[in-house]
Amino acid sequence: MNPLNNLYETFFILKPDLTEETTLNIIRKYHQMLITNGCKNIAIYDRGRRHLSYPINKYQDGIYIECSYVGNKQIVSNLEKFFRIDDTIIRYLTIKTNSLALALEN
Template sequence: MRSYETIFVLHPSLDEEAVKANIEKFKGVIENNGGEVENVDVWGRRKLAYEIAKVNEGTYTLINFKAGAELPKELDRVFRITDGVIRHIIINPESK
């Protein structure tokens, strides 16, 4: 299993319950596909560096996890089809 980090930005129109539900959804994708969530760090609402689709702020969340090589592809797919996700990135911090 490899270490990964993902950071995603949720739309500011989502209320606190919807943000928590999305975080649990992404944790569930990781855990249900053989991964292990190590840390979840909710950074809260912050201003974006640049405007995306007329939105200039969002709720940032960082998740550190361990998983096999195929899980990031599935997680990326789920991020892309989830309404409310403005941006996301999944990296392997060990491969520099």
């Protein structure tokens, strides 16, 4: 397994018709998945319900979730595989940031 050496930020948008309890359960599920895969410095933020710039799957709004964590590309690949089959997620994006050194210094 590759060493944990990259800082990733993953954003995903949930369907707007989910209850708050369902949203929290989804967040817990993916948080636990990151822990199980050995990620470090996990931070998950619920950015709330927002209007989309353009309709996605006929939805005008979505619930935005932001995750940042230290991991490797295999973890990202596994996470995105689960996003693809999860019908509550309408869009996702993962970026690798260059601020790992800054995160480790703080």
